Amino acid sequence: SIFEGFSSSLSFQCLSDSDLELSTVRHQPEGLEQLQAQTKFTKKELQSLYRGFKNECPSGLVDEETFKTIYSQFFPQGDATTYAHFLFNAFDLDRNGSIRFEDFVIGLSVLLRGSVTEKLNWAFNLYDINKDGYITKEEMLLIMKSIYDMMGRYTYPCVRDEAPSEHVEKFFQKMDRNRDGVVTIEEFIETCQKLHKLLLTMQTFT
CATH class of the missing domain: 1.10.238.10 (EF-hand)
Incomplete structure (x- = not known):
């Protein structure tokens, strides 16, 4: 991984060593x-x-x-x-x-x-950029764009510029189960556990 x-x-x-060496660091x-x-x-x-x-x-x-x-x-x-x-x-x-x-x-x-649930809790924290307890479509898009930037433009097959937005739309439609415009941690975990392919996608980038 x-x-x-x-x-x-x-x-x-x-x-x-019998224990952690602590003497040479400022933060112990x-x-x-x-x-x-x-x-x-x-x-x-x-x-x-x-x-x-x-x-x-x-x-x-x-x-x-x-x-x-x-x-x-x-x-x-x-x-x-x-x-x-x-x-x-x-x-x-x-x-x-x-x-x-x-x-x-x-x-x-x-x-x-960690267990699947523990990993998903950690992933939710990653996607919840402002740490307000919700994932918005804008936050998910920022993360997705950063992932595409990280993987590079010269991957094969060639990635289209609109691909991050398309992925976010698909993910968000599945996750925002009550259609209130945000994804809660309960929605995130429930959706990821039910959709195996989506779970694998999240684990790939965490």
Whole structure:
């Protein structure tokens, strides 16, 4: 998946340390046992993830520009900047402009090992750009356009300029079940669970 590649891009290596190394970072993450309880990673995996995170971000925090640089490496044929911005905001749970190690591993745990419902909750948060609890057609279109930009114009078969809008119209018609112009998390999850092809589309880009 995209996020497995994202993890490996941070040079994650297995450690034999008995606990997380905390002495050299300005932001000290929560204890190992607490992170084990909050995620589906083992102690050894958390140690490995932390070493890679610390190597790339000695401060213990990832700012948006660093995140964009790392993520864009996976899509050299396109422009991943806008999608990476939305993705960064989905990881930045406290909205302070940086991603802590805790934010990173909790999100990664959901995306790699979460249940279908957990993944869909995370995806809804990604699509809900202004975090008001609803997805509008405009928000979905912004995300969809950023995905097309990320995949590049030179994909095969060739993508038409109107394709993002057409996809949004189809998705929104299926999701907005009560036709009130917005999609709630209940509508989003129910629709995605019922429509297997739509579910696969969402998982591809999260």
